Structures are given as C-alpha cells and as structure tokens.
C-alpha cells in the first residue's frame with residue numbers, strides 16, 4: 001500500500017505535479033519526509049501539510065475487514081485454472097490479491113502455464129474467465145502469439161471457432177518485453193496506469209529470475225544485497241498492485257541446484273524424481289527472502305520426457321499435493337480424471353505419511369517447515 005501513487009489518493013493535481021518534480025510520487029516517498037520538507041517541496045502552509053499527510057496516511061493504510069466479510073466474498077476470491085483437481089485443492093483456483101509463483105526447470109512448461117492463464121483471463125465470466133485484459137511482462141522473449149492462439153483454439157474449440165473472438169482475445173493480452181532489471185523495475189513502477197488502461201484482471205511476470213540472475217553475480221561482494229533490495233522492491237510493488245486491484249499476480253521462477261546435506265535446505269527446496277544424488281538438492285532460485293515473498297508456490301518438475309508434475313509446495317489454503325500433467329496443444333492437461341487423480345494430502349503428522357505418486361516413485365513428505373513447505377524425500 002505504501003507504493004500507492006499520490007495521484008490516486010485524492011491529492012490535488014497541482015500539488016502532485018510539484019512533488020513529482022522532486023521524485024516524490026508514492027505515499028511512501030511523501031511519508032518519509034518531515035512536515036517542514038513537505039512545506040518546502042509542495043509550497044503549502046504548515047496546517048495544509050498536516051492535513052495532507054493525514055489524508056495520504058489514511059489513503060494508504062490497509063482497510064480493516066472481518067473474516068465474515070471475507071468469507072461472504074469467497075466466490076470472488078479465486079481465479080480458476082480450468083484444471084479441476086488443482087482448483088479444488090486451492091479452494092477455487094489461484095488466489096486474487098496475492099502472488100503466485102510457478103517455479104521449475106527449463107522447458108517444464110512455466111510459460112505454457114502463463115499463456116494458458118492469459119487465455120483463461122480473457123474468457124467471459126460464464127466460462128470461468130475474468131472477462132478482463134492481461135498484462136504479460138516477458139523477460140525471456142518466450143511469449144509466442146501463435147502458441148497463445150493455438151492454446152485458445154485447442155482448449156475452447158467451440159468458443160474460438162469465430163475469428164473475431166480469437167482477435168478479441170489476442171487484443172486483450174498486453175505484452176511488455178523487458179529485458180533488463182531496470183526495465184522490469186520501471187515497468188512495475190508504471191504498472192498501475194497500465195492495469196487501469198488495459199482493464200487487466202491478471203498480471204504475469206515471466207520470469208522474475210532470468211534478468212536478475214543474468215545481471216547479478218552473487219559471488220561478487222555487495223551484489224547479493226543489491227539483488228535482495230531489487231527483489232524486495234519488485235515484490236512490494238507487485239503485492240500492492242495485487243491487493244489494490246484484487247487481481248491474481250503470477251510469476252515464474254527458475255530453480256537452482258545446491259550441493260550439500262539435506263539439513264541445509266531452504267524453504268523452497270524440493271527433490272525432483274530424477275534427482276537421485278543424496279548430497280544434491282534443487283531449490284527455487286533467488287534465495288530465502290524471495291521465497292517468503294510469494295504467497296503460493298507451485299513447483300513444476302519432470303518425471304520423464306513426457307510426464308511432469310505440479311507440486312503445491314506452499315499455500316495458505318491448500319495441503320501439500322502433487323498432480324501429474326503433460327503439455328499438450330491445449331496447454332496444461334492433468335493426467336487422469338478427477339476421481340482417480342492421485343493427490344498427496346498433508347496430514348497432522350506429515351513426517352509419518354508415506355505417499356505413492358502415480359509415477360511409481362515413492363515419497364515421504366518430511367519436515368513441513370513454518371513457511372508451509374514440505375520436502376519430498378525419495379524412498
């Protein structure tokens with residue numbers, strides 16, 4: 001909320017313009033100043049400044065609500081993924097107003113998930129969509145309009161049989177290619193206006209990791225701190241936007257491999273089915289602080305060249321679970337129907353629950369940590 005633009009607090013345009021000349025654009029910028037500094041920069045009297053500070057504080061303070069009110073609005077809290085078993089576990093789909101991360105190895109289908117969600121967001125509400133625009137920030141040049149159309153036409157052949165509907169859908173996905181950290185940050189800073197002008201109901205950042213990992217060599221002194229600051233800024237802005245517009249924000253992340261013993265694993269660690277080495281483990285990239293910034297984490301991983309898995313590794317509402325999927329012409333397809341889809345549920349003592357996944361691999365869910373993340377241990 002501190003990232004809220006002053007223009008959206010009801011402040012007069014003249015004062016906004018004056019402050020903007022001094023790079024004071026958000027509530028946080030203004031509230032970090034003393035009243036005397038604001039008097040000087042905004043050309044206001046002491047009394048006016050006190051009133052100004054009070055109204056800006058009120059405009060950016062999170063509003064109080066009750067659990068009852070939230071519960072009454074529960075039907076409006078999620079964005080359906082069109083994957084019934086996943087939606088059921090997530091109690092309706094991807095939560096609005098928060099950050100959802102899809103993390104996994106290269107080629108596993110993260111961008112496919114993003115393009116599929118883009119199509120879904122543009123659908124009318126009666127088809128489970130948001131009837132909205134999409135902001136798609138592509139940092140890897142991985143977005144493909146052809147693939148977007150292919151997913152739409154293969155997934156909803158009846159609806160997208162008319163060319164006008166395909167054109168309308170594609171016209172509602174607003175693509176921004178940002179290939180450096182600074183470009184991504186600048187884009188996020190301006191996203192408020194973009195969301196309003198494009199009537200966006202979904203924001204996608206694919207991927208948060210690629211530019212950061214390209215530009216920050218964390219073995220060099222100081223780089224880790226800079227990278228953490230940058231990621232903290234990005235997370236804060238995206239959280240503000242998700243909350244302010246009550247929309248889902250989806251980010252993709254990469255994985256990184258560590259060599260060490262399992263006890264050192266961080267909050268987002270997991271073990272891929274193909275990772276047979278005892279001493280190595282894979283974890284979501286960008287470190288522990290980032291891993292706590294996202295509210296829901298879905299890990300995608302390979303089982304074999306064709307078969308893949310989605311792991312619900314972190315969620316405030318869903319148990320730890322694994323679902324099998326493949327990437328098809330229509331995007332992501334869960335394997336098996338809803339009744340026989342095997343799902344892993346976290347019990348009261350997860351450490352004691354052996355789990356059999358459809359792939360034939362046996363797992364134990366061990367040590368659910370305070371972030372709500374369990375570790376998969378190959379038996």
Ligand SMILES: Nc1ncnc2c1ncn2[C@@H]1O[C@H](COP(=O)(O)OP(=O)(O)OP(=O)(O)O)[C@@H](O)[C@H]1O
Nearest residue numbers: 105106107108109110111112113140142327328329
């Ligand atoms: N038309 C299609 N039909 C079936 N599968 C497809 C199709 N297009 C792409 N795929 C599958 O999607 C995979 C690529 O997925 P995607 O680009 O989403 O990976 P990613 O996880 O985003 O990778 P990276 O992190 O490298 O960007 C391909 O390996 C292929 O298996």
